[in-house]
Amino acid sequence: MPQLSQPHLLGIKNLTARDIELIFETADNFKNIINQPIKKVPALRDVTVANVFFENSTRTRISFELAEKRLSADIVNFSASSSSVKKGETLLDTVNNILAMKVDMVVMRHASPGAPHFLSRHIKASVINAGDGTHEHPTQALLDAYSIREKLGAIEGKKVVLIGDILHSRVALSNIFALKKLGAEVKVCGPPTLLPRHIRNLGIDVELNLRKALEWCDVANILRIQLERQQLRYFPSLREYALYYGINLSLLNSLNKKITIMHPGPINRGVELSSDAADSAHSIILDQVENGVAIRMAVLYLLAGKQA
Amino acid sequence: MQKKLILDANLLDITISRLCQQLIENHGTFAYSVILGLQPRGIYLAEIIQQRLFELCRKKVPMGYLDISFYRDDFRRREIGKVSELRIPFSLENKRVILIDDVLFTGRTVRAALDAMLAFGRPAKVELLVLIDRRYNRDLPIAPDYVGKTVNTVASQKVLVELKAQGSSQNKIWLINNP
Numbered sequence: 001m002p003q004l005s006q007p008h009l010l011g012i013k014n015l016t017a018r019d020i021e022l023i024f025e026t027a028d029n030f031k032n033i034i035n036q037p038i039k040k041v042p043a044l045r046d047v048t049v050a051n052v053f054f055e056n057s058t059r060t061r062i063s064f065e066l067a068e069k070r071l072s073a074d075i076v077n078f079s080a081s082s083s084s085v086k087k088g089e090t091l092l093d094t095v096n097n098i099l100a101m102k103v104d105m106v107v108m109r110h111a112s113p114g115a116p117h118f119l120s121r122h123i124k125a126s127v128i129n130a131g132d133g134t135h136e137h138p139t140q141a142l143l144d145a146y147s148i149r150e151k152l153g154a155i156e157g158k159k160v161v162l163i164g165d166i167l168h169s170r171v172a173l174s175n176i177f178a179l180k181k182l183g184a185e186v187k188v189c190g191p192p193t194l195l196p197r198h199i200r201n202l203g204i205d206v207e208l209n210l211r212k213a214l215e216w217c218d219v220a221n222i223l224r225i226q227l228e229r230q231q232l233r234y235f236p237s238l239r240e241y242a243l244y245y246g247i248n249l250s251l252l253n254s255l256n257k258k259i260t261i262m263h264p265g266p267i268n269r270g271v272e273l274s275s276d277a278a279d280s281a282h283s284i285i286l287d288q289v290e291n292g293v294a295i296r297m298a299v300l301y302l303l304a305g306k307q308a
Numbered sequence: 309m310q311k312k313l314i315l316d317a318n319l320l321d322i323t324i325s326r327l328c329q330q331l332i333e334n335h336g337t338f339a340y341s342v343i344l345g346l347q348p349r350g351i352y353l354a355e356i357i358q359q360r361l362f363e364l365c366r367k368k369v370p371m372g373y374l375d376i377s378f379y380r381d382d383f384r385r386r387e388i389g390k391v392s393e394l395r396i397p398f399s400l401e402n403k404r405v406i407l408i409d410d411v412l413f414t415g416r417t418v419r420a421a422l423d424a425m426l427a428f429g430r431p432a433k434v435e436l437l438v439l440i441d442r443r444y445n446r447d448l449p450i451a452p453d454y455v456g457k458t459v460n461t462v463a464s465q466k467v468l469v470e471l472k473a474q475g476s477s478q479n480k481i482w483l484i485n486n487p
Contacts, residue, residue, distance in 0.1 A: 002390055029375065029391050037399075038427035041378035071378075301378070305388035 004302050008120045008127040011136035012177035020181060024146055026298035027291070034070060034293060044071035047304050050103045052095065053130070054080040054110045059265050059289065060130050060140070064107050067296035076103065091115060092122055099123055105303065108132075126303045134168050134229065140264050141174030143295040145182060147288045148219055151260055156183035161213045163189045164223035164245060164272050167196050168230065171264045172223055176202050189213035190245060193234040210245055214255055221262040222247060222273050238271050248274035252282055260284055310485040314440065314459055314467070317479040323456040327437060328360045330454050331406065338369045340432065341404045346421055347375040347392035350409035352473040353439055357408060372396035374407075376420040394424075401429035410469045412438040415450035440467050440481060459483060 002022050006014050033041055049068050053061055068075050078098065095106060105126045108116050113135035120127040131137040149155050160179050166172045166188045179186050186204045188195060195206060207213040214220060225241065235241045252259065261273070261282045269275050278285060315323060335341045338361070345354025351373050358371050375394040407421060418436060425431065439456040445463060461467070466484045470476035 003388070026391055029377075029394060032394050033378065033427075036427045037429065041427075042423070043378040043380075043383055046384065302388075304384060307384060 004306055007303070007306055008116070008129075009138050009299055009303065010116050010120060010127065010129050012138050012141050012174045012181070013136070015138075015178075015181070017181045017183075020142065020145070020178060023142055023295065023298045023302065024149065026302060027146060027294040030070075030297040030301070031291070031294040034290075034297075040070050040072060042072045043301055044068070044073035044304055047071075047104045048074040048076070048102060049105045049107060049300070050076045050078060050095075050098045051130075052078045052098065052106055052108045054091075054108070054115075055131065056081075057109055057130070059292070060109065060137075063289070063292040064128075064130060064139075064296050067293050067300055070293070071297055071300055073105075073300070076101075091119065095119055095123060099125055104307065105300065126307060128299060128303065131170055133170065134173075135170050136174045136177075137170040137264075138174050138178075139292070139296055139299060140171050141178040142299070143288055143292045144171075144175055144221060144262060144264065145178045146295055147262065147284055147291050148184075148260070150287070150291065151284055152218060155179065157185070158219065159185045159187070159217045160219045160221060161187045161189050161207070161217040162221050162223060163210065163213065163247070165194045165225050165230075165234075166190055166199065166223065167194045167234075168226040169223045171221075175221060176204060180204070187213060187216065191235050191241070210247075211251070211255075214247075214251070214259060215257075217259055219260045219262060220247070221264070223264065224266065225268055225271055242271050246270070246272055246274060247277050249276035249280055252277055252280070258282065262288060264288070311468075312483045312485075313480065314483050315457060315481040320456075320479050320481065323439070324356060324360055327454050327456060328357060328364055331357075331361065331437070332365060334435075335404065335406075338365070338367050340402065341369055341406060342398060342400065343369050343371040343406050343408060344374045344396070344421075344425070345371065346407065346409040346417065347373055347377075347394070348390070349411075349469065349474070352471050353410050354408040355473060356471070357437070369406075370398055372398065374421055374424055376417060376424050379420040379424040381416065381420065396428050399429045400425060400431045402432045403429075405431045405434045406437055407434060408437045410438065411440045411442065411467045412436070412450075412452055413442050413445050413467075415446045415448040418450050419448055439469065442467065457481075 004019050107128045107130050109130040110132050113133040115132050116127050116129040162172050187207050189207045263285050267273055343354050345351035362368050373395045375392045377391045435453040437454040438452045441455045441458045442461045443458055464486050468482040468484055470480045
């Protein structure tokens with residue numbers, strides 16, 4: 001019977017293409033379920049999930065919470081800002097204390113890359129990475145790839161460009177892994193200061209000219225400028241960034257073909273993406289959010305089944 | 309492994325005709341009736357019955373596929389199976405539902421199906437049609453309304469349904485003794 005090859009979801013890097021396909025097939029069924037009159041199924045009735053967020057989040061957290069609720073799991077929420085972490089408790093102590101209360105799965109977001117990997121080596125529960133620093137954000141990449149598959153019918157052979165702050169983006173790295181595994185062609189585009197130095201080693205191309213990148217691609221995934229992670233100044237001003245790398249509707253309309261626009265949110269409107277483009281027919285940003293719940297339900301369901 | 313033939317192609321055909329006649333007797337014009345085939349194997353029988361009813365009374369009874377994977381009571385107690393498509397393109401509110409599966413064994417699948425159905429509305433009536441009823445094996449108080457054939461089995465035996473619609477070379481139903 002089909003099963004994931006991994007007991008945790010730490011990153012896309014550890015998944016096989018078959019794993020990703022299995023998650024997509026399961027998500028198709030959950031997408032049907034969340035469009036039913038009654039959106040809840042009893043599958044995870046006897047499972048308790050802890051949502052442990054050491055970093056701020058709205059979308060991901062609500063999406064996970066809804067996915068857990070629609071699977072009938074019991075939930076405990078934990079955010080670092082209002083907890084004993086402030087008193088100096090270590091990560092492992094915090095999580096072990098939560099696990100002592102019989103929790104089966106942990107969804108964790110942490111500012112340090114590798115924190116979920118560390119955790120998974122020390123605890124018995126399944127760990128789902130909901131973003132670890134600038135490293136990976138696997139469920140976001142899964143829902144991005146799923147949304148492309150839904151919009152274009154397939155991923156293999158499609159051309160996807162990731163635009164913007166690649167250096168600080170966990171979404172970019174996870175997307176590159178996922179899209180490459182599924183057979184897409186991937187390029188990154190952005191100011192040279194925001195591109196990691198050895199990014200070509202991942203088997204992708206770099207394009208510095210935004211217009212050329214857009215003319216090439218079928219899908220443009222636009223990433224947020226992560227000002228909170230930038231300790232240096234990587235470009236002179238937001239206005240200048242918007243001028244060279246910002247995407248607006250007149251730019252999209254001037255291309256020789258119609259492309260699809262994605263954004264993992266939250267959008268800096270008027271910086272990397274203008275309002276007229278974000279709300280246009282090119283955009284599948286809200287489909288991404290809807291698919292996020294189905295994808296997270298699939299991941300939770302498959303990992304819970306793995307514990308049997 | 310010993311195989312014993314329960315129904316051959318000819319008898320199966322007669323049995324399906326009889327089941328359809330019984331359905332017509334109870335449902336008349338099928339004005340408020342719908343068919344739900346249980347995934348993964350009940351859907352083939354459901355399609356055969358829908359087709360036969362169409363031949364008999366020129367009425368295409370609406371049909372849906374019900375998958376019960378997410379409603380099972382033994383998730384995490386055994387290996388998970390493949391999730392199949394769930395497609396019910398109509399509301400079940402006030403409908404007369406004919407639930408169709410190939411083999412009735414412990415009744416747990418039917419229990420989960422009743423649970424899953426409620427997400428699509430409150431049916432006026434639910435009936436259960438099965439091709440093979442394995443007597444003496446029920447875990448739950450569930451009884452079929454229409455039965456193709458009742459067989460006496462023990463838990464270690466298996467019923468193998470071969471239908472052309474499922475890709476088999478012939479329509480035959482076997483009882484298999486596992487040593």
